[in-house]
Structure formats: C-alpha cells, structure tokens
Amino acid sequence: MRLGKVVGTVVATQKDPKLTGNKLLVIREMxxxxxxxxxxxVAVDTVGAGVGECVLVCAGSSARxxxxxxxxxxxxxxxxxxxxxxxxxxxxxxx
Amino acid sequence: MELGRVxxxxxxxxxxxxxxxxxxxxxxxxNHRLQAVAAPFxxxxxxxxxxxxxxxxxxxxxxxxxxxxxxxxxxxxxxxxxxxxx
Numbered sequence: 001m002r003l004g005k006v007v008g009t010v011v012a013t014q015k016d017p018k019l020t021g022n023k024l025l026v027i028r029e030m031x032x033x034x035x036x037x038x039x040x041x042v043a044v045d046t047v048g049a050g051v052g053e054c055v056l057v058c059a060g061s062s063a064r065x066x067x068x069x070x071x072x073x074x075x076x077x078x079x080x081x082x083x084x085x086x087x088x089x090x091x092x093x094x095x
Numbered sequence: 096m097e098l099g100r101v102x103x104x105x106x107x108x109x110x111x112x113x114x115x116x117x118x119x120x121x122x123x124x125x126n127h128r129l130q131a132v133a134a135p136f137x138x139x140x141x142x143x144x145x146x147x148x149x150x151x152x153x154x155x156x157x158x159x160x161x162x163x164x165x166x167x168x169x170x171x172x173x174x175x176x177x178x179x180x181x
Binding site: 001002003031032046047048056058059060061062063064065066067069077079080081082083084085086087088089092 | 110114134155
C-alpha cells in the first residue's frame with residue numbers, strides 16, 4: 001500500500017452505475033519526508049477521509065476487497081486514515 | 096515475491112474493518128545484495144516481523160491470501176522472515 005494525501009474530490013454524475021454512492025478522492029502520493037509526488041490518482045473512499053488527511057491507499061484488484069466494492073470497477077481504494085508513521089525509530093508523521 | 100527490510104510502521108485507527116488486528120509495516124525493497132532499490136511502502140505483516148529484519152513479501156492480487164480467512168483489501172503482505180540469502 002502507498003501513503004497518500006487527499007488533495008481534492010471528484011464528482012462524476014455520468015459514471016458506471018456500480019460506482020453510485022461512492023466518494024471519489026484525488027490522492028497525491030506522500031513521501032516519508034512529507035513532500036508530495038507530482039502525479040495524482042483517484043481512489044474510492046471507504047473510510048470517510050477528508051481533504052488534507054494522510055491516508056493509506058490499496059491499489060490493484062485487491063482494492064475490490066474493501067467495504068462494498070466487491071464488483072465495482074475500481075483499482076484504488078482508501079482503506080485507512082493514517083495516525084502516525086514511524087521510520088527508523090523516528091515518528092515522521094503524526095495526525 | 097521480493098526481498099525487503101522492515102524500516103518502520105504505520106498506525107491507522109480508522110481503517111477498513113478487515114484490517115483490524117493486522118500490523119502495517121514500512122518495508123524497503125531490496126536487491127540481491129540487500130541494498131535498498133526504491134522508496135519504502137506499506138505492507139501488512141502476517142508473520143510478526145520486527146524493525147530491521149529482512150523479509151520477503153508478495154504484492155498485488157495475491158497479498159490478501161496471506162490472511163486467507165479475512166481477505167483484507169491489501170496489495171502487499173509480508174509472508175516470511177529471511178534467515179540467510181546465498
């Protein structure tokens with residue numbers, strides 16, 4: 001899984017019917033020094049994450065194992081809101 | 096599967112219900128000389144690995160099978176602690 005920061009939301013009225021009711025978040029991958037990578041991705045939110053929060057993103061077909069995404073056309077899901085990240089014994093991120 | 100080194104951990108209180116009780120560790124991918132080759136990522140720990148240990152992990156669709164009864168939404172799982180690499 002990758003650490004990411006929620007930087008926005010996506011609203012799509014015209015979309016696959018199975019995606020109805022799912023919140024779409026814009027995620028930029030977060031590096032351990034807190035900086036954000038250039039590229040971003042869109043992930044389905046399953047834990048109620050808000051903009052600005054650091055989240056854990058599961059990518060690939062395993063994302064469909066998240067809550068009520070069983071047969072949704074989804075390849076990225078936010079599966080957790082990060083409280084702390086410890087790297088080499090030091091807390092590098094704290095909510 | 097690939098080699099990695101455990102370099103930290105991630106704590107999430109709010110998470111997918113299937114992830115409860117599963118430790119989330121920061122793993123640094125290694126090459127055959129045990130040198131870091133990419134930035135650390137987060138993997139679910141199924142064997143009780145500690146910080147600094149050399150492990151091997153699997154990614155993508157096979158990762159949830161490390162927890163067969165639960166099948167959590169994960170795309171990386173530590174499935175072994177390495178004793179020696181020859």
